[in-house]
Amino acid sequence: MNETVVGLLADATGIGATEIxxxxxxxxxxxxxxxxxxxxxxxxxxxxxxxxxxxxxxxxQTVADxxxxxAQRTA
Amino acid sequence: xxxxxxxxxxxxDVMQMSTAQIDRRYRALNDDAGAAExxxxxxxxxxxxxxxxxxTVMIDALGVPVRSIVGxxxxxxxxxxxxxxxxxxxxxxxxxxxxxxxxxxxxxVYGNGVVDPQTIGEEIDRVVDxxxxxxxxxxxxxxxxxxxxxxxxxxxxxxxxxDTALASGEQFIYATLNHRLSAITATEPRxxxxxxxxxxxxxxxxxxxNPRMYHLAKIEWDxxxxxxxxxxxGRACRAQVRPAxxxxxxxxxxxxxxxxxxxxxxxxxKIGNGDPTGEAFSAFQSAALDMKARGVVLAAxxxxxxxxxxEAFRVRDDMPLKLDDFAYRAINWEPKNKNIVAIAQALNxxxxxxxxxxxNPVECELIRQTLPEVLTLQLPSDPSxxxxxxxxxxxxxxxxxxxxxxxxxxxxxxxxxxxxxxKSVGDLDTFLESLDTRVEIAQAATSDVARVTQLFTxxxxxxxxxxxxxxxxxxxxxxxxxxxxxxxxxxxKFGDLGLIGVCLLRLKNxxxxxxxxxxxxRALGRGIETAATNLVKxxxxxxxxxxxxxxxxxxxxxxxxxxxxFERQGFTVANRTEAxxxxxxxxASDSNKLxxxxxxxxFEGQDHE
Numbered sequence: 001m002n003e004t005v006v007g008l009l010a011d012a013t014g015i016g017a018t019e020i021x022x023x024x025x026x027x028x029x030x031x032x033x034x035x036x037x038x039x040x041x042x043x044x045x046x047x048x049x050x051x052x053x054x055x056x057x058x059x060x061q062t063v064a065d066x067x068x069x070x071a072q073r074t075a
Numbered sequence: 076x077x078x079x080x081x082x083x084x085x086x087x088d089v090m091q092m093s094t095a096q097i098d099r100r101y102r103a104l105n106d107d108a109g110a111a112e113x114x115x116x117x118x119x120x121x122x123x124x125x126x127x128x129x130x131t132v133m134i135d136a137l138g139v140p141v142r143s144i145v146g147x148x149x150x151x152x153x154x155x156x157x158x159x160x161x162x163x164x165x166x167x168x169x170x171x172x173x174x175x176x177x178x179x180x181x182x183x184v185y186g187n188g189v190v191d192p193q194t195i196g197e198e199i200d201r202v203v204d205x206x207x208x209x210x211x212x213x214x215x216x217x218x219x220x221x222x223x224x225x226x227x228x229x230x231x232x233x234x235x236x237x238d239t240a241l242a243s244g245e246q247f248i249y250a251t252l253n254h255r256l257s258a259i260t261a262t263e264p265r266x267x268x269x270x271x272x273x274x275x276x277x278x279x280x281x282x283x284x285n286p287r288m289y290h291l292a293k294i295e296w297d298x299x300x301x302x303x304x305x306x307x308x309g310r311a312c313r314a315q316v317r318p319a320x321x322x323x324x325x326x327x328x329x330x331x332x333x334x335x336x337x338x339x340x341x342x343x344x345k346i347g348n349g350d351p352t353g354e355a356f357s358a359f360q361s362a363a364l365d366m367k368a369r370g371v372v373l374a375a376x377x378x379x380x381x382x383x384x385x386e387a388f389r390v391r392d393d394m395p396l397k398l399d400d401f402a403y404r405a406i407n408w409e410p411k412n413k414n415i416v417a418i419a420q421a422l423n424x425x426x427x428x429x430x431x432x433x434x435n436p437v438e439c440e441l442i443r444q445t446l447p448e449v450l451t452l453q454l455p456s457d458p459s460x461x462x463x464x465x466x467x468x469x470x471x472x473x474x475x476x477x478x479x480x481x482x483x484x485x486x487x488x489x490x491x492x493x494x495x496x497x498k499s500v501g502d503l504d505t506f507l508e509s510l511d512t513r514v515e516i517a518q519a520a521t522s523d524v525a526r527v528t529q530l531f532t533x534x535x536x537x538x539x540x541x542x543x544x545x546x547x548x549x550x551x552x553x554x555x556x557x558x559x560x561x562x563x564x565x566x567x568k569f570g571d572l573g574l575i576g577v578c579l580l581r582l583k584n585x586x587x588x589x590x591x592x593x594x595x596x597r598a599l600g601r602g603i604e605t606a607a608t609n610l611v612k613x614x615x616x617x618x619x620x621x622x623x624x625x626x627x628x629x630x631x632x633x634x635x636x637x638x639x640x641f642e643r644q645g646f647t648v649a650n651r652t653e654a655x656x657x658x659x660x661x662x663a664s665d666s667n668k669l670x671x672x673x674x675x676x677x678f679e680g681q682d683h684e
Contacts, residue, residue, distance in 0.1 A: 007095070008095050011095040011096075011098045011099045011102075012094075012095065012098055014102060034292055035122070035124050035292065038288060038291065038292050038294060039094055039095075039098055039125070042094040042125075042288075042298055043093060043094045043095040043098070046093045046094055046095075046298070047093065047095070053287075054287055054290060054291055057287070057291060058291070
């Protein structure tokens, strides 16, 4: 996993970095709620200098989704 | 940043922080169990979590321990009405209200084609009414200071270039709304407006509207604008609990003008129009005059020949500052730490009320080491940013300016003239007679609340109990039957000293207790406090039928000048603790009017003899 993504997810949600795995899913952890999700999005956009669309933001469910989206943007 | 709470950060650091860094810092602050001096509740009808987090981190960076909460979405009335609400339970001492017009008055934002001025005007009235109602409720149901955010204008203009010519255009809507919002604070000392409109502009006005985040989660602003808003709210909240520093001590060469006066002469120094460096220093001098208007006393501390400096101010009359603008001038070759102590003594204020600005790193280091309580700032080397450097200092922030503030330096200067007269007259009573002092005492009115609160919160030296009362407390003393709050004003032949003292009595079972007696140090040593006590005693014993008065002295590091005040006023010591706390008593039969040479006393506008 991308360490920066893991770090930002931990900061935004308060989930410990060691608990974060590629399949960690937004709907399964209360700490990854709608507000912390948007904090994460803002942090990702600032860190990677990208901008996501509203659909993309809503469709992100897992760490793997984030990595796929970033790979697509930076390709 | 493994343990970010251990690290001290500055407000400027916060402005550079990413959203992730703000989150991390906020979480660390929230986990810290220490006591909070500021308890801030955020209420409104859009998602305020990002603002709350950034503001909390900012207030901490400004040096004030803080806790905060966000009330339930769009429940800013319920949060105040319901005693069990999160906000009421939290007992905030500051409440921030931020309302989104998109939710509150969509006709003003989206328009739906509405352009007729009457409909727009009615919507503006409705918004101002809602804010007024909320403020009235909050004032009644909470003792917190209120901070209402004004409205940010969207970046896209609905009617394009025609907007500014429309009587109902967006330029008109936002200017009118924000103007009317500020107007409702005029009569209410506890109500303040936060200029979020300006904060959004600082970030780029587009930052005040974040359509993606708004449509997803009702987050109205982007992270950059949020930081600027946090800075404005943070400075206001800091000013609520931290007194402003009282005096700005300025070096001269390469601080007030470019160049060294002793080498380049009055025509050689760079100041005034016609030279870019000179214009930048002029702007800095103008900013210093603005600080003076805020009630900051200016003092000069410069290694120069006094005659050279006097000549420079005479010859270069294009300088915004005049030599008279400085209440005290330490222009000599003594070490600056010695001069700075002399300035504090002459003005009768603590060295911890001083800000010292110098371009020379060696002088700055000397003051930092010898007088760490002075805020020492080394001037940035680029003169073009000097004026904004001064405006950006939170240390001179106040929530309100009073009439006394604008006259501060003159009042100190008048004090020096009084002292000179005293030296020439010699005998104290003859001197006091010659001052022709008029003391006016009255029951405090609502219009006095700001100044009275300022005296309670800022006065250290002549303050018998040093109880720091807030605006809310002062309002309740004025309204209550069992308290009497007296204001003391004074004037003499040199000028008006303004409202310089307060005395608070608590009345119970035929006795009157002096809860607080506070007097500005510049009015001391001339019998005004005795004249005021004479009147308070007469009021209590004669008018209110009190049989016994009590008083207390609670020692602090700074209130020595008040130590034997009640003894001198004829009170008897009833009890004295080891810590130096003293209880006093005075019965009606033992009460005498003490002599106050040269003082005329008025009570509620009437002569009092």
